[in-house]
Amino acid sequence: MTTTNVTPAEVWSEAVNGSRDDVLIFQRDLLREMLRIRRFEEKCAELYSAGKIRGFMHLCVGEEATAVGVFHSLSPLDAVVSTYREHGHALARGIDMSVLLAEMFGKQAGCSRGRGGSMHLFSADLRFYGGHAIVGGGLPVAVGLALAEHMQGSDGVVACLFGDGAFAEGEFHESANLAALWKLPLVFFCENNLYAMGTSLAREHAETDLAMRAASYGMVSWSVDGMDVLAVEEAARRAVEYARDSGEPCFLELRTYRFRAHSMYDPDRYRDKAEIAHWRERDPITTLTEQLRQRQGIEDQDLRQWEQEIAEEIKAAIKVADSAPTEPVEDLTRFLYTEARGEQ
DSSP, rough: OEEEEOOOOOTHHTTTOOHHHHHHHHHHHHHHHHHHHHHHHHHHHHHHHSSSSOOOOOOTTTTTHHHHHHHTTTTTSSSOOSSOOOOHHHHHOOOOOOHHHHHHHTTTTTTTTTTTGOOOOBTTTBBBBOOOOOOHHHHHHHHHHHHHHHHOOOOOOOEEEHHHHHTTTHHHHHHHHHHHTTTEEEEEEEEEEEETEEEEEEHHOSSOHHHHHHGTTTTTEEEEEEHHHHHHHHHHHHHHHHHHHHHOOOEEEEEEEOOSSSTOOOOOOOSHHHHHHHHHHTHHHHHHHHHHHTTTTTHHHHHHHHHHHHHHHHHHHHHHHHHHOOOGGGGGGTTTSOOOOOOO
């Protein structure tokens, strides 16, 4: 199959077939959700530095457009498999902020009862199946979920998000081959931020066009500007519709960039400061804000109101997470075996 490139969505408003007001409202919703994720991640960094959050933590500051654009293309029936940099994914899917913070605080009220922490966010009710700490570990799980959708004759699609580092793992190639061979309704969303931890894409791959390589498995594959939420939403919607209608997999490379280090432990000495500054000029939040200002779709008072509302939501979430109980010691060995759904 051939690959195509998606440029920034100048004709996006025509694609959604809505009035100008409808388009502006939708774009404002995208902007607010990106801002919400950004502020949450910034607060998580503060809480981590204060010792409230422990273990490893990977922030998606700079990559908000991929989370918001992809998840706006999915329906509640669709399943999601994420990676360890999944705070934004979980928020965009609809997991309550207080539940996420409780999980990171190691509290029983967390989505994994405080047992998983930052890298293992999960919600069966929302069909959000991880948070996988092992690079590429979620890919075979996504294939299994897509096989189940196929065998049950469901209209559901499985969305699998992973980084460019996972593309180098055997799990990707095995999963891509099986998904194409078995014709499964699976969309591979590769968040290519150019660095697998501290290794640049060019130092790891002889061919850096990941979409072209994915196409070798017989999948429809293309790339999109992952710093443009409108372009991501349009491309993701096309990909999900294709998988749903055809029952076959496809691959979408989201070319994005993380502004912060790989993790909170990472000194980030492998990237040039000028490179980071260059990508910050393409901040997806700033870009869409300016576009809406030019179209008179947003005012400064709107932004101030959003900032206040988000700050209050974060403050309330911290209070709930702080007051939640920890898992009792007597339950230490619980969940080694599957329990019936609904058991508490």
